[in-house]
Amino acid sequence: MSQSYDRGLIEDFGRWREFSAGMWAWVFHKFTGWVLIAYLFTHISVLSTALPAADASAAVIANGEDIYTQTLHGLESIVIVRFLEVGLLAVAVFHILNGIRLLLVDLGLGLEQQDKSFYASLVLTGAIVVASVPTFLSGAF
């Protein structure tokens, strides 16, 4: 049977000092979700340069002089964009790992360990992001 906990009003962020691990997980999952859907709209906008690029000649495309390639290379040459990509990775990895945690809880697994699995999601996200920094920033400076 479904059963809900009385967690109080998380939407009242003035209570943040009282928040437990599960409530922080809820806040982080919402925040990372908002970032990811906002990014998806931005991502498709940038990739839409493929529409005019598809009309370019074979030689222009082969030389990477089409607007799609030029736009992506232009963005990747900006250092702040590289750091934003690291931030996007952090957001995506946390949303994935915490999402697995939520799916398991919905399947009835790990509810009693939900605080520990939240901390594990945070630590693993940090480790993956730190390990990825050299790849994401290579050639940026």
Next chain:
Amino acid sequence: MAERYSSFSRGGLAWFLQRITAAFLVVTLAFHFFLLHFYNHAPEITFAGSMGRMEVPAYWLTMVLFLGTATFHGVNGVYNALVNQGISGTPKRVAKWVLIVAGVALFVQGLRVSFALAGGSLL
């Protein structure tokens, strides 16, 4: 029966689809990041390279399913967040239809991009 907890009421189609798409997205989002940041490096992405990948039917289909599930999961997630904030009545109906229109527009535009990148091979 074991006690269970869920943040959503059970039985709804949207509730079910949010979790099915989540399971799919866990794999495809990780694959997308790995392929385009670690296997291929983002600063080296070109139209010709993207076209080469999108001309493979299985890759194109995976990307279109990725776009469709991500759009549904994201837009439905925003709607759930707004409902959690307590919107109801007209604002809730407006939010629902604005999100549906935005989601359909995003998917259609993404589909156009996918066809542009796949060249004539899939048209």
